[in-house]
Amino acid sequence: MQNEILIIYRDVKYPRIEIKTGKPVLIIPSNGKYDSAELISRHKNWLDKKMAFAKSIQKKYKKLKIYSRSEEELSALTSKIVEKFSKKLKKKPQKIIFRNMKTKWGSCGTNGRVTLNRMLKFLPPSLVRYVAFHELLHLTIRNHNKKFWLAMSQEFKNYPKYEEKLFGYWFLVNKANEALENNHAPNLIKPQPKPRYAQVIIAEELG
Numbered sequence: 001m002q003n004e005i006l007i008i009y010r011d012v013k014y015p016r017i018e019i020k021t022g023k024p025v026l027i028i029p030s031n032g033k034y035d036s037a038e039l040i041s042r043h044k045n046w047l048d049k050k051m052a053f054a055k056s057i058q059k060k061y062k063k064l065k066i067y068s069r070s071e072e073e074l075s076a077l078t079s080k081i082v083e084k085f086s087k088k089l090k091k092k093p094q095k096i097i098f099r100n101m102k103t104k105w106g107s108c109g110t111n112g113r114v115t116l117n118r119m120l121k122f123l124p125p126s127l128v129r130y131v132a133f134h135e136l137l138h139l140t141i142r143n144h145n146k147k148f149w150l151a152m153s154q155e156f157k158n159y160p161k162y163e164e165k166l167f168g169y170w171f172l173v174n175k176a177n178e179a180l181e182n183n184h185a186p187n188l189i190k191p192q193p194k195p196r197y198a199q200v201i202i203a204e205e206l207g
């Protein structure tokens with residue numbers, strides 16, 4: 001499969017490839033130390049595989065419903081969920097923080113702080129619950145080890161399905177968000193004939 005690659009030079013330390021739907025982007029340090037053609041050919045297999053997978057997920061999930069919630073509504077929904085799961089897991093987070101996250105739905109710090117992606121406001125309640133449970137579980141089990149996934153499967157029987165659906169939502173949600181942002185910000189990039197999709201979903205640091 002041939003993937004057209006957009007190359008961007010930026011003041012970064014290492015090159016990386018970001019997959020947006022249809023168009024992978026190669027970000028290269030502007031220090032002139034890296035050769036784009038060499039990077040592309042070296043990571044071609046990885047890229048082709050990721051692109052094929054991303055495309056199949058997008059196709060499968062393009063009709064998912066995007067929820068419209070305010071940040072207050074998301075916060076209220078999350079509070080309820082966290083309260084319930086905290087009781088169940090017998091562990092409370094120090095604090096819940098909402099942030100715009102570019103590569104994940106949430107994270108859990110060693111200090112007991114749970115960070116959730118603001119984009120969760122676009123997701124159905126079942127997936128908000130799923131993401132919240134995942135992060136709260138990290139308060140007890142730090143890694144994604146066997147024990148972790150066993151505990152996940154006890155609460156969410158078909159958790160691989162949830163994972164896949166989350167991935168599908170990632171594209172849709174970032175597309176929706178981008179459209180919102182573009183309405184407010186001056187358009188610095190040449191308008192694209194086709195709708196543009198997601199933010200970074202898969203990024204690989206290239207050494």
Ligand SMILES: [Zn+2]
Pocket residue numbers: 134138144
């Ligand atoms: Zn995790």
